[in-house]
Structures are given as structure tokens and as C-alpha cells.
Amino acid sequence: xxxxxxxxxxxxxxxxxxxxxxxxxxxxxxxxxxxxxxxxxxxxxxxxxxxxxxxxxxxxxxxxxxxxxxxxxxxxxxxxxxxxxxxxxxxxxxxxxxxxxxxxxxxxxxxxxxxxxxxxxxxxxxxxxxxxxxxxxxxxx
Amino acid sequence: xxxxxxxxxxxxxxxxxxxxxxxxxxxxxxxxxxxxxxxxxxxxxxxxxxxxxxxxxxxxxxxxxxxxxxxxxxxxxxxxxxxxxxxxxxxxxxxxxxxxxxxxxxxxxxxxxxxxxxxxxxxxxxxxxxxxxxxxxxxxx
Numbered sequence: 001x002x003x004x005x006x007x008x009x010x011x012x013x014x015x016x017x018x019x020x021x022x023x024x025x026x027x028x029x030x031x032x033x034x035x036x037x038x039x040x041x042x043x044x045x046x047x048x049x050x051x052x053x054x055x056x057x058x059x060x061x062x063x064x065x066x067x068x069x070x071x072x073x074x075x076x077x078x079x080x081x082x083x084x085x086x087x088x089x090x091x092x093x094x095x096x097x098x099x100x101x102x103x104x105x106x107x108x109x110x111x112x113x114x115x116x117x118x119x120x121x122x123x124x125x126x127x128x129x130x131x132x133x134x135x136x137x138x139x140x141x
Numbered sequence: 142x143x144x145x146x147x148x149x150x151x152x153x154x155x156x157x158x159x160x161x162x163x164x165x166x167x168x169x170x171x172x173x174x175x176x177x178x179x180x181x182x183x184x185x186x187x188x189x190x191x192x193x194x195x196x197x198x199x200x201x202x203x204x205x206x207x208x209x210x211x212x213x214x215x216x217x218x219x220x221x222x223x224x225x226x227x228x229x230x231x232x233x234x235x236x237x238x239x240x241x242x243x244x245x246x247x248x249x250x251x252x253x254x255x256x257x258x259x260x261x262x263x264x265x266x267x268x269x270x271x272x273x274x275x276x277x278x279x280x281x282x
Binding site: 010011012013014052053054055056057058060074076077078079080081082083084085086087089090091105106107108109110111112113114115 | 151152153154155193194195196197198199201215217218219220221222223224225226227228229230231232246247248249250251252253254255256
């Protein structure tokens with residue numbers, strides 16, 4: 001059966017990594033069905049979607065609940081991404097956090113210090129493919 | 142019995158509102174015992190605390206679990222704050238989110254759209270005292 005992957009990245013917190021999200025989503029598609037792909041959508045601005053927040057929240061939570069794994073890009077601080085990680089950890093879901101380390105920033109201690117989150121650091125998109133192969137082999141079988 | 146209040150604000154995500162966090166914590170002290178007061182500490186830089194992330198995570202989660210209510214300042218996007226909101230919602234805890242609205246930014250849809258979170262907008266610290274009186278009267282009795 002095809003793995004269902006929920007991808008999370010910053011929206012209103014900042015769209016700086018939007019092109020990168022798209023590339024990660026493309027790589028994830030090689031491993032399964034990806035939900036919330038709209039996050040990589042260039043048409044989606046920082047103001048978010050047009051539907052009501054409650055609608056978006058409930059739909060995204062339902063998708064997250066149906067997923068086998070949450071892959072979160074956590075370089076740009078985001079309340080929504082943190083929230084989805086918190087709920088997923090509570091559900092015992094596999095959570096993979098991809099973090100682009102750089103001088104002058106540090107990943108949230110609540111994410112880095114959570115045993116329920118598999119954190120992998122990367123520098124460029126080229127690092128992502130082998131990381132995904134490794135984590136999906138280790139944790140999804 | 143004195144109410145136990147867990148206060149959450151951005152640390153590694155940005156310390157821009159640090160002075161404001163201190164003022165909010167002072168106001169919260171009028172309502173109960175406040176945990177994680179170190180967040181308002183001027184000595185705490187963006188690099189966070191010196192203990193290991195796992196230690197901080199486990200201690201903060203224990204404090205959060207012991208609290209009657211989570212008060213989160215959500216203006217600065219933060220993975221840790223979002224994570225703590227997600228876990229608290231899952232526990233059925235009372236969650237109050239204080240947001241300073243401004244042109245050009247919008248609160249995360251996952252927080253604004255979550256029925257388990259009481260969102261209150263404010264402009265200056267002077268707005269906080271009446272907000273706290275209102276929410277604590279409505280939700281903590």
C-alpha cells in the first residue's frame with residue numbers, strides 16, 4: 001500500500017523557502033501520496049488560503065490524522081508547523097523534521113529535544129533525497 | 142487553590158518581544174503561579190538555555206502538564222510555542238493565545254482556526270490586563 005505523507009512548512013510565518021518546499025514535495029512523491037501539497041504552491045501568499053481558518057484547520061488535521069508520516073520543514077519558525085508536530089507526537093505518529101542549519105540560528109529546543117521527532121539536518125536540496133531514503137527505510141517498515 | 146499558569150513565548154524563533162513577555166508574566170502573577178518565567182528573562186538569548194534540549198523539553202512538558210492553563214504570546218512565529226499549543230489542545234487544557242495584530246502579518250490559520258484555543262488580539266500591554274480578567278473569569282471557573 002502506498003505510504004501517505006503529510007508535508008508541513010511555514011505559510012503565514014514566512015514564504016522564504018517556498019521553492020524549496022516544492023522541491024521537497026517532488027522528492028516525497030517518489031515515496032508515497034503527499035497531502036497539503038498546496039504549501040509549495042507559488043500562488044499561495046503569506047496571507048494564506050481563502051477559506052476560513054476553522055475550515056483549513058479541520059481539513060488539515062483530518063489529512064494529518066490520515067497520514068502515515070509527517071514530514072516537516074522546520075527552518076522557518078512557524079506556529080502551525082509546531083502545532084501539527086505537537087498533535088502528531090501526541091498521536092504517536094512518525095514525525096520527520098528537516099532543518100537547514102546555519103550560523104546564527106538554532107532549531108527550537110522543543111523540537112530538537114522531543115524523542116518523538118526524527119530531526120535531520122541538511123544544507124541543500126541535494127541532501128534531502130538520501131535523508132528521505134534513510135528515514136523511510138528505518139521508520140516506516 | 143492558586144491557579145497554575147504556563148506562559149509560552151518565542152525563544153529561538155526571535156527575542157524581539159522579550160520585554161513584553163516580562164510584562165505579561167508580571168500581570169499573570171496577579172492571577173496565579175506562573176511557570177517557565179525564564180522566557181521573559183533578559184539574560185536568555187536566542188540560543189536558548191544551556192541545558193540539553195531533551196532536558197528542557199521534558200521539564201517544560203512536565204510543567205505544561207501540571208498547569209491549569211496555557212497562556213501563549215503568539216505574535217512572533219515559534220515552533221516551540223506551536224508545539225506546546227498542539228499538545229495542550231490534545232490534553233483538553235485551556236489555551237489562551239495573545240496576538241498583536243499588525244498590517245502585513247496574520248496569525249497562523251492552525252491557531253486561529255482551532256476551537257481549542259481562545260484567541261485575543263491586543264495592541265499594547267495596557268490591553269492585556271482586562272483581557273486576562275475576562276478570559277480567566279470565563280474559562281477557569
